[in-house]
Structure formats: structure tokens, C-alpha cells
Amino acid sequence: MQRNNPLTLLYDGLIVILALAFAAFFAMQIPTIAQGETIRITLPWVDFLDVNLSFYIDGLSLLFALIISVVGVFVALYSGAYLAGHPQLGRFRLYLMLFMMSMLGLVLSDNLVLLFVFWELTTITSYLLIGFLHETAQGRRSARQALLVTGGGGLAMMAGFVLLATMGGNWELSQLLTQGQSIKEHALYMPTLILLLCGAFTKSAQYPFHFWLPNAMAAPTPVSAYLHSATMVKGGIYLMARLYPVLGGTPSWMVILTVFGAITAVWGSIVAMRQNDMKLVLAYTTLMALGTLTMLLGSDNVVAITGMLTFLLVHSLYKSSLFLIVGAIDHESGTRKLNELGALAGKMPITMVSAAAAALSMAGIPPFLGFVSKEMIYSGAISLKNMSLFTTGSALIANFLMVAVAAVLILRPFFGPAVATPKKVHEAPLRMWLGPAILATLGLVMGVMAATTGHWLIQPAVQAVTNTQQEIHLALFHGFNTPLLLSALTLALGIGVFLAYRPLNGLLAKLESLVPVTGDKMYDHALNGIAKIAHWQTDILQNGSMHRYLATVFATIALAVGYTLFAKGGIVWPDMWPQLRFYEWVVVLLILASTVVTLLAQSRLVAISALGVIGSCVGLIYLMFGAPDVALTQVTVEILVVVLVTVALLKLPGHASVAEPSGSERFGRGVIAILIGSVFTLLLLAVNSVPLDMKITEYFAANSLTLAHGRNIVNVVLVDFRGFDTLGEITVLTVAGITAYQMIKLRLGRSGK
């Protein structure tokens, strides 16, 4: 499996170095930011839309940037070994690198449009990475589902950004952060909030959009570790935290975030218990984490925000570590199903120790950082002014289930009876155990050095989110208080659940079956619904019938123009009945009679002849009004048309092969014909009520001989005054001639080429 040629190693190395460079750069910014300063860099980009390449580093963006680059280092290191020998490894590296840079761009952007650009780039790279195993239908479906769900949310968010920038009069976040008060009182606050939360909730997989995340586990495991637990899914959390000073703290903000976050957290941890695939276990616990983060962001106190940011950090560490470990187990043993694994501790000792460290952090056992964050979450939840009981209760349920899940993840694969696995198990190669080990160790070190972590990493982020200069203190031991009691309760309940796993499992299954419809099913229904509507529309509109098309077109024209004339008062009735001479009446009646004959004719020949009569009568009218040349042209054309169409009709299949229109169809067509005729009559009557401006005619008459040297004004108009029209018209005739020739001569077969 390991085919490490130098070039492959070089490429792998380049990404690792790039990530390392980012990590080092951001680490160097820690002292500056910890002093409460911010860094802003701006370059012009699309000035027309006030879009700048502006980046903003404060405590919040720095915390995220550090997580992204540090986890990125180990994921890049790991992937080269995990996918060694895969034919599309090059593409994978490219996507992974693009993702890392986009994700960094997302958290560092100061300009809202720039943030959106990076946001969508993470969606696209996520699409490509979920679909990396693209020859499986499951991979394709999951990739597309993630794209459509998060992409849809992204579009709503874009609208929200436009509204936000309109309210704040600025596209730069650093400016908007100071305008929270006026924006919260703006009439557009509610729609903006909902639109932005659509973006955040879809990206961060909050109920009811959570379903795409477990499906995204179709991606290779390093992708799940990186995008779908440590970084991209936290993009929505980042957005909400970032906008906390602008939009946060209102009753609607608090209720929406607390309730949806709690549902996501509790539901995620319950479902996690029921999974057999270790990746799915981790996916659902990620939902628990994302829900908890959202729920805490719904709070209004600094302690809860501190807990939220600490939990964000610790979750990124232990969860990416656990994902990578599951990947290593899968890689070495050929399976990641809990019931197909056992007693791996002896065969994979380093992996086991890392896994244990990560799981202890997840379960919130001292002295791991997970314990610190859990304590902070509890004390924040207790001190909430509103919904304190609800939040505390939800956190408690989610947390004790995490204890149970952590126990399952360690005890079942690594201990217990040995089970035969598809592959013979060895310890994972260096590149695959190093990352998880370091990430898990970081959880321990940071826990032991809680105060330092708090000062350098968490406090600046808390200050950025709350927009205050509040100092915070993290410690392993806060004295004997309610949070500690809750922690003890969490541990006890967690162990209880683990021990009572089997009976509880049945209960959970029942609970799960109570949910009437899952998001995943809803997604399918929505897609099927669209397809159904689409087919319905096509059957009605684009049904292939020429009659239907023309009838629709004419009816639309008649109704639109007719209604406008009527509604806008454009109709002008003539003052008196027209004073026609007797032979003029004859022509008019002849036209009317021929029209009726055309409508009623049973044979095409009769219909076309009747049309010919109408045309000839129009020629007569020209004659009566002193335009014999036009009349001559009209009559000639009319005769030609009748003759040619008749010849063509003789060649066409007879009536028998064409469906005879039914009575109602005939009636419908008659109505449309009469409507369109009436509309044009009304138009003409109205136009005729205005005297014609003869300026141009007079100019032609006056200058035809003197300037254009021609006595026949019509000819001069055709070849000189408006000669360019004539150029176009004769070209039309030429092309028509060529077309007729080619239609007769060139008949390719059905297949063409």
C-alpha cells in the first residue's frame, strides 16, 4: 500500500509546510492580540461594490485561525499516508489546500462580501471532498446534498448580508461591530437575523438542517476530521459569534439559538448512542457539540460565552483526534464497525493511548481541558437570566451521554474479546498516529495549564465576542459548587447509561421511531416534489403541439395589450360612424365575409382561398387611397402566396393523417382570433385619432429631387434615404433563397454525422 516516491512526499510535505507556516504566523500574533489589539489589513478589490480584500484579526478570528492551521498540519500529514497510492491523491491535496485557505479566509475576512466568497469556496471544496469517492452513488448523493443544503443557506445569508450592510451603511465587519444598537432597533432586524441564521444553521448543521452532516461521512476520514468536525461546520458558529455584538442579545436571538441549539445537542447525543459505525458515532457527537455551541451563543452572559469558546477549542482538538484514530483503525483493520472490532489495545498501543486521552477530554474528566470547558458551561448555564433550567438540563443530558459515548469508543474497540477483522491489524504508520497523539496531548496540556490557555487564547476571543474588556479566569478547580456537583452527576449518569446500554438502546430506538419524518427524508421529498412539478409543467407547456404554442402566444398578446389599453384608458372611439362610399362598403363586407369563411372552412384549400380574397381586398383599399404601386405589389404577393401554399398543401399529408380540431378547440381558436383582431382594431382606431406628423415625409418630398436626384420618391427612399434597410432586406431574400436551395438539396439522415 505504501508507495512513497519522492515526488509524492514532496507534494505532501509542501502542504504540511504551508499549514505549518500559517500556524506559526498566527501563533506569533497571539501576544499582540492578547493585549487587546486588533490587526487589519486591506487591499482594494472590487471598488464598485465596496468589496475590499480586507482582513481582520482579533481574538475570535485568531482562535479559529489557529485551530484551522494547527489541525490542518496534522490532517495534511495524515492524508498522504491514509490515501497513499490513490490515483486521485493529487486532486485530493489540491482540494484540501484550497479548503484550508478558504477556511482561513472565511474567519479572517473583514468585508462581508469577501467573507461570503470564502464561505462559498468552503462549500465547493467540501462538495469535491465529500464526493471524493465519486464512483459510489452514496458519495455523489451526500456531496450534492451537502452542497444544496449549505449552498441554499448561503444564498439566504447573502441576502442577509446585503440587508445588514444596508442597515449599517458599511460592508466592513469591524465597522458594523460598533453599530449593534441601531441595527437591533431597525425594522429590518428580524428578516436579517432569520436570513443570516439560515446560513449559519445550515453550515453548522443545526436542527432541522442537521441531516447532511452524518451523510457527509461518505468522505475520506481525514476530510471528516478536518471539515466536518474541526473547522468548516464551525463556520456557522463563527458567523454567529462574530455577529454577536451586532445582532445578539435580543429576545428573539436568545430563544431561537437556545432552542434550536438544545434540540440539536440532545438529539445528536441520543442518536450517537445508537450508532455502530464509529464515524457515525463521531458525526452525531459533532452535532451535539455544534448544538451546545449554538445554545450557549444564545446566552447573555460572559461565563456562558467563555464556556462556549473553551468548548469550541477543546472539541476541535479531541474530535479531530478521534476521527483520525477511527481512520487509522479503519485503515489498519479494514473496518470501523464497533461490533467487528475488539482488543486492539495490544496491537495498536500508541493509537489506544491517544484515543483514551481524547475520549477523556470528551467525557470532561479532569485534568483535561474538556473538564474545564464543561465546568464553565454549567456555571454559565446556571447563571442565565432566562431559560436557565432549560439550558442547564439540555447541557446535562448531552454531557452525560457524551460520557457514555466516550466509554463506548474506548472500551469496545480497544478492549474486550478479540474479533477477527478483514485485515491483520498493525500499529498505524508514524504519519497516522503522530497527529492524533499530539492533538489529544494538547487537550491534556491545555487542561493542566488552564489559566495560561484562558489568558492567551480564550480571553481575547471572549472579549471579541462580547465586545468588552472583561477578564476571565480558567482553572481546573473552582471550589465545591453547583457546577462541580453537576459534573459529578454527569459522570455518574454517564457511567450508568454505559452500563445500562442494552435496555436503554431499545428505549432510544423507540424514541427515534417516534420522530415522524427525518430531515434526510424531507430532502428526498423536496427533490421528488420539484421533479414532479417540473414534469407537470413540461406536460402542460412544452407538449410539442404547434397549435397550442401559437394559441398561447396569440392569447397572451391579445390579453396583455388589450388589458393595458383598457386599464390605462388608451381606447379612443371615433366621433362618428365612418362615411364610406358604397363600393368601399362592398370591400369591407367582402373582407368580413372571407374572415368568417376562413374560420369555418372545413378544407384547407377553401381557407387559403378565402385568405387570398382578404389580401386582394387590402390591395383594393390601397388602390382607393391612391397607392397603385403598393396595390400592385400586394396583389402580386397575394396571388403568389395562394398558389405556393396550395402547391405545398398538395404535397402535405391529407386530412386523414392530421387530427381534426374538435368543436371546442375551434371555438377557442376563433375566440383568440377575434380577440387579437379586436385589439389591433382598437390600437389602430386610437392611433388614427392622432394627426400624423408629416415632418419626415415632407423632408423626403422636398429633398428627393434636389439632394438625391430622383423623381420617384418611393424609389429614392428605398435606395438612398433608407438604403441601408434595403441592404438588409435584400440580404434576407438572398439567405431565404440559399435556404430553399439547401433544403431541397441537402437531406442528411436521421443520425446526421
Added chain:
Amino acid sequence: MNNLLVMPIVIPFSAAVLGMMFNKYKMARRGISLAGSLALLVVSTLIMLTVQRQGIFALQMGLWKAPFGITFVADHLTAIMVMLTSIIGLIGVVYSFADIDEARESFGYYSLLQVLVGGVCGAFLAGDLFNLYVWFELILISSFSLLILGGEKAQIDGAIKYIAINLVATLMFLCGIVLLYGITGTLNMADLHLKVKDVANTGLLTGIGVLFIMAFGIKSAVFPLYFWLPASYHTPPVIVSAIFSGLLTKVGIYAFMRVFTLIFTQDVAYTHNMLLIIAGFTMVSGVLGAAAHNEIRKILLFHIISQIGYLLMGVALFSPLAMVGSVYFLGHIIIVKTNLLLIGGIIKRNAATLELKLVGGYYKSAPILAIMFFVSAFSLAGFPPLSGFWAKFVLIKSSLIQGSFGIAATALAVGLMTAYSMTKIWGEAFWKPNPQEDDCSKQALSNQERYLMYGPVIGLTIMTVVMGIWAQPFLEMSNYAAQELFNPANYVKAVLGVMP
């Protein structure tokens, strides 16, 4: 210098005539057409530079001064459109070398293509309403000719529907012109801009305006008048569909932009609201049509319709910013939609079909093609940082600022549906394993054909990327065009020689 304006007609027409004269010689007819297209590209660049340097300028044919003769006018919008036409013309000619068979070529394919290009340029340059009609007619007959060239059964069926419905549009356009002449006594558009202000019966004027909406609406394939497009565009060789999608419906949109800023602005609340409603339905209806199909070209054709909705939305919102969006969108969509169809053409040559269930595996077997499609498809769906993103962003921004929340929501939803369609094609044609792996009907392209077909595709893909990453100059240019449309005084001055 102003004589430059007639060159976009003279060059293609000359190329057409010369091509016919030397039709017997394959290299000659190809060479002439290629030379004509290159020359047109040069001329369109010169026109663009002139407009940028000296503003709007006009040419009075035969020196008959406006409004008595025929005027050709170039402002930024015209310059942009002529430029785009010359690009699509050139790309069409090059791609046709590989995609058009000997039989079609020998029956004057390149000459017809040049006539079409000349007609389209004429429509963009015309400063006279009747002259615009003449170019519409020429576009119709030459496109009909290209559509039916080859005489395959499906082609004939499609072409008949195409011409029948489009003739209705031509007829309505002509009637509209006649009626407008009846109440104003002029055909020159700049003159009309001044004269319509004196029309007492504004109700009648609005009625005539709606007649123009219907005529241009058929031409640009809006709901519910678009039947001709899906009925015919899938029948000719793919390159013909691609050229049509790049040029034809866009002439209709151009006509909307021109006529509904210059002439029919007396009752914007009514006419432009009607346009907005049409725009919304067109977007939705087009995208649903695409959802109902499983053949690459048919899916793309219905997306032409839905994108027309966006273009019309910018016109309908009737604000400079929205117009910037529409003009930029025109450039974006002409490039991207043509490109997607050209990619379809390569797939069709390779797999002999465009049915999604019969093709697959191009992600693995043709990585370059995959990249080109992916970029274009996501640009079409409006993902940043590609051109489609800025196009939609400007439109949505302007609609939200103007409080038109309904159309903004529609545009966003349709954007998502476009992603739905594009990922459908991507998933089936590129990601899915090839279902006919060992099929001997697969033909490999010769090296020469590969260059001729990939060259245009790569060029157009680069354009959408450049328009996205380096959006500023393109938006600025669109802004000039929009400003000119909303301040017609300069246009009128360039044509009539006097400040209104």
C-alpha cells in the same frame, strides 16, 4: 473615424459573399470565415476604445442627417455587445472546423454564420427602430437557415416551430413600429425619446409599449412565449445551439434595454412591473423545465430561459445599479452558457449521445474537460469568485435595496435550483463511472480536432474566471453603459447633434 461603425456589417457580409464565391475550396471558405471573424474582433475592439475615449458616437448613413436617414450609434452597451458578438463569432468559427461536417460546410455554413453575426451586430448598432426590425428579420432568416441546414427530420420539425413563432414576434414588432410612427411621426430612437413626451394619449403609448414587450418577449424567450426555444435548439449540431444561445435571445434583451430606457418610460410603474413579473415567472419556469430533463443539451437550453429571467429582472427594476447587473450578466451568460454547450459538444463527439444515463466517467478520463465544466457550471449557478456570482450579487443587491423582496427571493431560489441542475450533470456525466466503458461507438478526437474544440472552451473558461476575479473593470464598464442608458441626453446629442 465614425465610418468604423459600418464595419461590423461590412466585414461579416464580405466574408459571407467571398465564402460563397470560393465555396468549392475547403481551406478557402474556412480561411475567409476565420479572417472575417478576426477582423471583426479587431473592429469591435476599436469601437470599444473609441467609445471609451470619446463617448457615444454615431454614423449617419449616406450623410442623411437624423432623423431623416438611418443612424448607427455606438455607446458602451453597443460596444460591449458587438465585442461579445465578435468573440462568440470567432469561437463559433474555430469550433465549427471540428464540429461541422463536410456536407453542411459545402452548403454555405460559414457564409450563413457570417450573415448571422453581421445581422446581430446591425441590431446592436441600429439607431433607428425600423432598421432594428430589418436586422431582426435578417437574424431570423439566417438562424432559421442554420437551424435547418442538413435537413434532418428533427431539424425540420424544430425549425418550423422556430420560425412560425418568431414570425409572430417580427409581426408584432413591425405593428408596434407602425403604430408608434403613427403617433409620433418618427422612427429614429433618439428622436422618439423626445417625441413620446408630447404624446397626449399615454394609455395608447403604454399599450404599444406592451406590444413591444410581447415582441421582444418572444425574441428573448420569456414565459409564456418561449416555446420555440426548447422546441428547436436541441436539433442542429451542438455548435449551432451554442452560437444561438450566445447571441439570439440576447438581442431581444438588448432591445428591451434600449427601448425600455429610451422610449417607453412614461409609465414605469406599469410596464416595468409587468417586466418584473415576467422575469420572475421566466426564471422559475425555465429552471423547472431543466429539472424535468435528463439530456445535457436540453437541460442547458432550459437554463437559457431561466437566465433570461435574471437579465430581464435588471431591466425591470429600472435603476442604474440593476442595469449594471443586467449588462454584466449579459457578458457573463453569453460566455458561460456558450461554453457549457461547447463542452456538451465535446461529450457528444466522444459518447455519441448527451443522455445522462448513457454518459459518465469524464472526471476520471478527461480531467481538463472536467475542470472546464466545473468552473463554468458553478459560475452559472452563481458561486464566487466567478463571474456568475457578481452578476447575481449586483441584481440581488439592487432588488433588496429597492425593496423588491419577492424577486430577490425568487432569484436566490432559482440560483439554488441552478446548482441542483448543474450538480445533476456533474454527478452523472463526470463523477458516475462510464456506463458504456467498452463501447466501440466511442470515437477519440484527432489531435487537430482536440485543439479546435478545447481551445475555445479553455478560452471561454478563462474569461469567466477573469471576469470574476478581476471584476472591477468589467463592472465599471457595465456602469458606464448603465449610466448612459439612464441619462439619454448624451445619446440624443450624439444622434441628433443637439442637446435636448
